Amino acid sequence: MSDFAEMAEAFEQARTAPDVTDRATGLEEADRIGGVAMVRERLQGQGAEECEECGIEIPAARRRAAPWAVCCVDCQGLREGRV
Structure with missing residues (x-):
């Protein structure tokens, strides 16, 4: 089953859940699946074109050197405490 299908199923279960606790559990599951999918993409070398922190474009040279960079x-450097 694809990540998208799993997320859709978790959202549907949350939408139709009989009580608040079951709805919250379904939403947490969908969020977990989405997080796992994002990590898989990064491990496969699919980084970002824009910086997650400041929003500027990540230079092509950096994307080539570190294709997983976000x-x-x-x-x-700030994230790693080097600056």
Whole structure:
């Protein structure tokens, strides 16, 4: 089953759940599936074109050197505590 299909199923279960606790559980499951899909994409080398932190375009040279990158060099340095 694809990640999208699993997420759709979890959302449908949350939508039709009989009580608040079951709805919350379904939404948490959908969120978990979405997070797993995002990590899979990053591990497969599908990074971002724009920095998640500052929104500027990640230079092509950085995307070639680190295809999984989701931050520009400056913001990555801040994340890692180097700056």
